[in-house]
Amino acid sequence: MSQEDEPEATRRESGQNETSRANRSWWDRNADDYQQEHGAFLGDHRFVWGPEGLDEADAGLLGPAAELRGRDVLEIGAGAAQCARWLAERGARPVALDLSHRQLQHARRIGESADRTAGGVALVEADAAALPFAAGSFDLACSAYGALPFVAEPVRVLREVRRVLRPGGRLVFSVTHPVRWAFPDEPGPEGLTLAASYFDRTPYVEQDDSGDAVYVEHHRTMGDRVRDVVAAGFRLVDLVEPEWPSWNRQEWGGWSPLRGAFIPGTAIFVCVRD
Template sequence: MSDHRPQRVRVERRPVSESESRHANGPDWDRYADEYQSTHGEFLGDIGFVWGPEGLTEEEAGVLGDVRDRDVLEVGSGAGQCSRWVRTQGGRAVGLDLSHRQLQHSRRIDLETGVVVPSVRGTATALPFADGSFDVVFSSFGALQFVSDLDRAVAETARVLRPGGRYAFSITHPTRWMFPDHPGEEGLTATQSYWDRRPYVEIDDASGEVSYVEHHRTLGDWVRVLADHGFTITDLLEPTWPEGHDRVWGGWSEVRGRFTPGTAIFGARRGPAGV
């Protein structure tokens, strides 16, 4: 999950290619990884599976089902906290992330905890694994919002999943894109169209290059892309903001969380219902 920090940049809403997205977001996460882990590491837990800023855990949600003796892939694994939790539940989890620095943090936590997550550097649109390698693929605020070619990313997930395998991911709730990304009351007034799918793009003032990209899709877009690749949706969770939870994470906060969802969690199965 991101609470991206604009620095000396200008913001645009315009189409961005997959190549531009990848070449912007990988280095951006390399620059931000230390701050991210320092700021949010305790909340995430070295061995913890949190689906979003509301603090809903996989232990509570159960979207992945029983992971014991399952081959599990986390796409956009960051420092591997979620995969490490899966391993403590008996699953054979591996991680994949675009950021070299995030993977260095994953290795650091491997050594500190003794729970090792084998991880590779790669992108969601070209998974370096054989067909049918996994029983479960998941992404907790990782990768999917940062890729331009979502169709290719979901197709890759379908390819590496075994028949009947589970797929789950969390994203910024699509309705949140109507509002300013502000944790206070300013963030409760809709100022732009929900159907404006143009990505959020930051341009570095010094170089003129794209330095960060985040992509918006509607709920219908997510349903359609999953259906197009043979997935049956099994869950759509919209976590409420817990009482007494005073954490501010970027645009997520108690002020906004009392009125509007900040996170959407999709669960799906590869194949028709009942398989």
């Protein structure tokens, strides 16, 4: 893409339809580059919650790994289904859902490589705000940076997840830590300088020359996220803010060892459907 074709970054309102349309197109266009850049870190069948590298194998936020066998699990915003594949290898019955057709093509490619089948993972292309499943279909739901940072109506998504969970089911999801939006999205020292109000909830939008959105992220404060969880009918049982580990020397967008030593990059919400 030439310099003049680069989208304009701005802060403006963006509703559900524009947001969904823009992000579906963005992920379809950028899925190849994303998997090429981050695929080695994510692995083919690793469950990592964010750029810090917190593994579900160590964190156990979905519950003990030995208890995953036989569980019906929905991964929302699954991308190439690395997390779902990790769950399948532990005996769970995962469904990997994503808005992007191209991301799911990568999920199929990885699942069929190295003499593997799809790894016991069902792939579904759908919007997280309208889940194509019957009520009470799943024991667990998870989302590692999937869907929720990219929707205008997070409570609508959370209510859909609650609907498809069985009583006692657990939802665990990670998002960009809300403090991120007060700082520039830069991994170096400039990313440590306060640049905007934490309380400015105006969406971040990249738009083309016609003013049409081509990428949208929605900012919610920590309090907003908690209220969203409660409004959807969940009980919040844990909130995890992973610290940047000494072994992780990579940069991922605005995340880096430098920034990670001072400010959190990820927030993980552990919720139960009573």
